[in-house]
Amino acid sequence: MHYRQLGRTGLNVSVIGFGGIPIQRVSQEEATAIVHRALDKGINFFDTARGYTDSEAKLGEVFKNCRSKVIIATKSMARTKDGMAADIKKSLDTLGVDYIDLYQLHNVKDRAALEQVFKPDGALAALKEAKKAGVIKHIGITGHIRDYLVEALKSGELETVQFPFNAVEAGGAQELFDQAEQARAGIIIMKPLAGGAIRNTNLALRFILEHNVSTVIPGMDSPVQVDENAMAGQELLPLSAAEKKVLDEESGTLGAVFCRRCEYCQPCPQGIDIPTVFLLDGYYTRYDLKDWAKERYRALPTKADSCAECGECEEKCPYNLPIRRMLAESAIRLGK
Known part of the structure; x- marks a missing residue:
């Protein structure tokens, strides 16, 4: 080493x-x-x-x-x-x-x-x-x-x-x-x-x-x-x-759905902490820390299903992420 x-x-x-x-x-x-x-x-x-x-x-x-x-x-x-x-x-x-x-x-x-x-x-x-x-x-x-x-x-x-x-x-x-x-x-x-x-x-x-x-x-x-x-x-x-x-090819495949937590999408008009939702969803889906992620998700003051689909976040996202769809998917997983 x-x-x-x-x-x-x-x-x-x-x-x-x-x-x-x-x-x-x-x-x-x-x-x-x-x-x-x-x-x-x-x-x-x-x-x-x-x-x-x-x-x-x-x-x-x-x-x-x-x-x-x-x-x-x-x-x-x-x-x-x-x-x-x-x-x-x-x-x-x-x-x-x-x-x-x-x-x-x-x-x-x-x-x-x-x-x-x-x-x-x-x-x-x-x-x-x-x-x-x-x-x-x-x-x-x-x-x-x-x-x-x-x-x-x-x-x-x-x-x-x-x-x-x-x-x-x-x-x-x-x-x-x-x-x-x-x-x-x-x-x-x-x-x-x-x-x-x-x-x-x-x-x-x-x-x-x-x-x-x-x-x-x-x-x-x-x-x-x-x-x-x-x-x-x-x-x-x-x-x-x-x-x-x-490595570049693999990284490129993540670009369409990967949140870098730059926070340009914030603030959300509905009060959703979008980067934190995606961070917890990552722990749920990639680290297999399902209970831990759901417990922290439940503590958030505003959940992902509060999204009004106004689209402001997507307009501000420098990576053109489909944030509204990603929030809906996260809400299903974390809100179980």
């Missing part, structure tokens, strides 16, 4: 990391076997979150016997100082560790959230206090909307940035790459397989590793997936022209 430095943190992380979302759907016994296989393959960077149900707990059960071998990253949607402080404590307790290597502001997706976390009583203040106390070592941010991540990095407060980047969602990322380099922030790539939509795993991961990223964190829920993902980080072979053509 190859390793790269995670920005200015000084941490050397495996170029293939471990995404902790799919671990929710396996037993503790299975999770233990999967994590040990990852460790055997040289994977040392594990990413989870407060919001991933029992992901922290399952990983923590393994980490208590091999803490020195792993770099733990987790994250919270808390926006206030008190809320983040509480979540940091919960993560420490759930993971069963004395410190967490990287704690991230999770899914900062709009200006209100960005401004709130940077306020004196915002989430960043709690993270800085926890870092001073030694219970977290480094602070990062995650999100899908690149403009807000670029702005956040300009603060100089953040040591890492995590965002989606893959063969489908490659366009428009250069500004964020450049800002991360300027800030000496480590780059963590999530959704490397476009939420499971890209099936040619090896080519997809190698495509990303040709860029100046620190680590890529595909989700894994079986030892076979670990083996397949780890292979891409062992030799760092650039894509041949023929391989690039194969």
